[in-house]
Amino acid sequence: xxxAVVYYSMxxxxxxxxxxxxxxLGAELIALQPVRGxxxxxxxxxxxxxxxxxxxxTPELQPYVFQPEKYDQVILGFPVWAxxxxxxxxxxxxxxxxQLRGKxxxxxxxxxxxxxxxxxxxxAECLGLPGLAARLILIDPKDRPKQDTAAKLRVFCDQxx
Ligand SMILES: Cc1cc2nc3c(=O)[nH]c(=O)nc-3n(C[C@H](O)[C@H](O)[C@H](O)COP(=O)(O)O)c2cc1C
Numbered sequence: 001x002x003x004a005v006v007y008y009s010m011x012x013x014x015x016x017x018x019x020x021x022x023x024x025l026g027a028e029l030i031a032l033q034p035v036r037g038x039x040x041x042x043x044x045x046x047x048x049x050x051x052x053x054x055x056x057x058t059p060e061l062q063p064y065v066f067q068p069e070k071y072d073q074v075i076l077g078f079p080v081w082a083x084x085x086x087x088x089x090x091x092x093x094x095x096x097x098x099q100l101r102g103k104x105x106x107x108x109x110x111x112x113x114x115x116x117x118x119x120x121x122x123x124a125e126c127l128g129l130p131g132l133a134a135r136l137i138l139i140d141p142k143d144r145p146k147q148d149t150a151a152k153l154r155v156f157c158d159q160x161x
Contacts, residue, residue, distance in 0.1 A: 001104070002070060003027035003160065007077035008088035010040055010049070013110040016142035017153065018077045021108070024157040027075065030066055032088045034059040053081035058091040066092075068099035073133075075160060076107040076123065083115030085123050093126045100127060106160050108136035134159035 005022045008031070009015035015031065022029045036059060038049045052059070068074075078089035085093070093100075107123055109116040116137040124132050136156040141149050 001025075001072040001161070003073040003075060004030055004066065004071045005075045005077060006030045006032065006066065006089075006092060008032040008034075008079070008086050008092075009077075009110075010038065010045075010079060010086070011143070013138070013140050013142045014077045014079050014108075017108060017110060017136075017138055020153050021075060021077075021157055021160075024153070025075075025160055028071075030064055032064060032092055033062045034088045034091075035062055036060070049086070050082040052087045053084040056084070056090065057087045058094050059087050061088060061091050066096065068096065068103070071103060073104040073106065073160060074100055076105065078107075078109055078119070078123075080109050080111035080115045080119045083118050085119050085126065089123070090126060093123060097127055100129075104133045104160075105129060106134035106136075106156075107132050108138065108156065110138050110141060112140050 003025050005018045005027045007014050007018040039045045078086040120135050
């Protein structure tokens with residue numbers, strides 16, 4: 001299956017997982033960046049990002065190349081923000097909703113505590129899909145390495161082959 005891994009990452013945890021998944025599947029990696037970056041430290045990081053996620057904002061993204069016709073499968077990755085999809089990935093979901101119809105869509109979410117289940121359900125809703133073909137939840141895989149992370153990534157990648 002020709003696969004693209006499309007992700008947004010602020011602190012590198014989602015990027016870390018996205019790179020591993022792309023490498024295991026021989027997939028193309030597409031990183032999203034908002035035009036107007038979110039504060040990435042201190043209280044402002046949580047206030048701005050949290051508010052933006054709760055409001056289900058769809059920030060404008062820096063230019064990226066995504067040619068949907070090239071892929072059978074698209075894997076979406078994002079950090080959980082306030083129990084929701086991080087807004088830059090929400091923009092991508094909104095902009096490519098129709099193009100993703102008929103493709104296999106899987107997703108993974110990185111979190112530090114809780115909320116990923118709800119966020120993944122919201123992503124499926126935003127895409128107008130009854131569910132995701134495969135899903136994975138990781139706890140800060142770069143910042144807090146755990147023994148089971150590699151096994152979880154392997155199972156997810158096997159489901160995406
Ligand atoms: C604005 C903001 C809101 C967050 N909200 C949550 C949350 O609701 N639940 C949670 O478990 N982690 C939350 N986190 C933590 C991140 O989801 C987690 O650290 C994730 O692994 C970061 O991924 P990244 O390094 O790719 O940005 C939040 C982080 C930020 C910046």
